[in-house]
Amino acid sequence: MPASNTAAVLLAAGGSSRFGEPKQLLDWKGRPLIAHIADTAWAAGLEPVVVVIGAEADRMTPALRGHPVQLVRNYRWREGISTSINLGISVLPQETDSAIFLQVDQPLLTRRLLQALATRRAETGAEVVVPTWQEQRGSPVLFGRALFPELARLTGDTGGRALFETYRDRLVTLPVDDPLQLADVDTPDRYETLRASATASPETILGPVRAVICDMDGVLWRGETPLPGLHDFFALLTQHHIRYMLVTNNASRTPSQYVEKLARFGIDVTLDHVLNAALAAADYLKAHADPGAWVYPVGEIGVREALLNRGFRLSAGESAEHVVVGWAPSLTWQTLAAAARLIQRGAQFIVTNPDRSFPAEDGLVPGAGAQLAFLQAATGVPPIVAGKPEPILYEQAIARMEAAPHETLVIGDRLDTDILGGLRMGLSTVMLFSGIQGPEDLPKSPIHPDLVFDDLATLVTAWRSVKGD
Numbered sequence: 001m002p003a004s005n006t007a008a009v010l011l012a013a014g015g016s017s018r019f020g021e022p023k024q025l026l027d028w029k030g031r032p033l034i035a036h037i038a039d040t041a042w043a044a045g046l047e048p049v050v051v052v053i054g055a056e057a058d059r060m061t062p063a064l065r066g067h068p069v070q071l072v073r074n075y076r077w078r079e080g081i082s083t084s085i086n087l088g089i090s091v092l093p094q095e096t097d098s099a100i101f102l103q104v105d106q107p108l109l110t111r112r113l114l115q116a117l118a119t120r121r122a123e124t125g126a127e128v129v130v131p132t133w134q135e136q137r138g139s140p141v142l143f144g145r146a147l148f149p150e151l152a153r154l155t156g157d158t159g160g161r162a163l164f165e166t167y168r169d170r171l172v173t174l175p176v177d178d179p180l181q182l183a184d185v186d187t188p189d190r191y192e193t194l195r196a197s198a199t200a201s202p203e204t205i206l207g208p209v210r211a212v213i214c215d216m217d218g219v220l221w222r223g224e225t226p227l228p229g230l231h232d233f234f235a236l237l238t239q240h241h242i243r244y245m246l247v248t249n250n251a252s253r254t255p256s257q258y259v260e261k262l263a264r265f266g267i268d269v270t271l272d273h274v275l276n277a278a279l280a281a282a283d284y285l286k287a288h289a290d291p292g293a294w295v296y297p298v299g300e301i302g303v304r305e306a307l308l309n310r311g312f313r314l315s316a317g318e319s320a321e322h323v324v325v326g327w328a329p330s331l332t333w334q335t336l337a338a339a340a341r342l343i344q345r346g347a348q349f350i351v352t353n354p355d356r357s358f359p360a361e362d363g364l365v366p367g368a369g370a371q372l373a374f375l376q377a378a379t380g381v382p383p384i385v386a387g388k389p390e391p392i393l394y395e396q397a398i399a400r401m402e403a404a405p406h407e408t409l410v411i412g413d414r415l416d417t418d419i420l421g422g423l424r425m426g427l428s429t430v431m432l433f434s435g436i437q438g439p440e441d442l443p444k445s446p447i448h449p450d451l452v453f454d455d456l457a458t459l460v461t462a463w464r465s466v467k468g469d
């Protein structure tokens, strides 16, 4: 689950000589180790991801260009690890509740382990969380803010482990189920062994899946054209009793319009298989607002119908307790002005989806995210966003399926919404190239899906072979 107040401090300042080149720059699945670990931390939802560099800093900087990290240069790295810990802590924002201290040499570390460390801290209130395998303590370690001053007082090559004994009453462990997650690259041989075991296989990802969250546009169809493998995909889900939710950030249409569209392609699904961002926003409101509250809708039929179906009353703009914004192509300045006034007077600001633009027949056009930006600029109030990659839509999909996150797979065609949303929830992810992104987008992105396929047809073929069909 997202751990928004937990930061990552990647301690990557040290020099190493065993590998012929800096360990930080060893190749890991097509990118330098330092970038791979930083991306894993970021995909886990850790924020900010601070990377402390020192030795050969001029070669590290280009390796991290374009990655969502905060680079800090430690000119005193030769004095030992404590100088990097100190520097890393000094740049963390006030709201940081805890930090996970990472090294570059644990390439098989998973975002789930990082998320689990943060969750353990949230559940126990412990100031130190240490992963263990068969009672052996490993890395990375999470430290709570209360210990930041102690960490800052460390000197020389003494790391955070020096505090374990003093704070043993405030330390909890987190047993891991796979020792490889804690394995470190200490020799070239070890590096080759770990690299060989690193490839995610269809067996390990697809084997445990019992529930699927599937994007629609670019996955099931493009425009009015069904995509290859559509019928086989639903046949496979039915045959293996895999539950599914069809989800979309598009809030302008109603679920029944999607059911009808699939019926035209010869696929029978029911209304409770479809969840769009408008419904997710309305359900979120239903769980958090007074029944029958007044809501000012800035959106089309998708938003209005979802709100009315949940028992809310629709305001004409003079007063409301909530403002719900969805994509609205017939929007006027007057409507935006009314929404801004209500938000400034304290109405809760909810947006269906953050997509700033989307492709239309005549080029990119503004999406709900552009309306969000307009209202946020006018009011200074950040909204609650229901759609991907924020968690609300996926949380509701999982709840409706009564599924467990570790047995749930996300299938999508966009890295920054479908896949990132899944990674942040700790779900397995499959990226298809049948939508708007292709293989050429992968190396440039810090978002790494577990598996990639050309389209549903090739996914189904791989899945059937895992199932032995």
Ligand SMILES: [Mg+2]
Residues within 6 Å of the ligand: 215, 216, 217, 218, 219, 412, 413, 414, 435
């Ligand atoms: Mg899509």
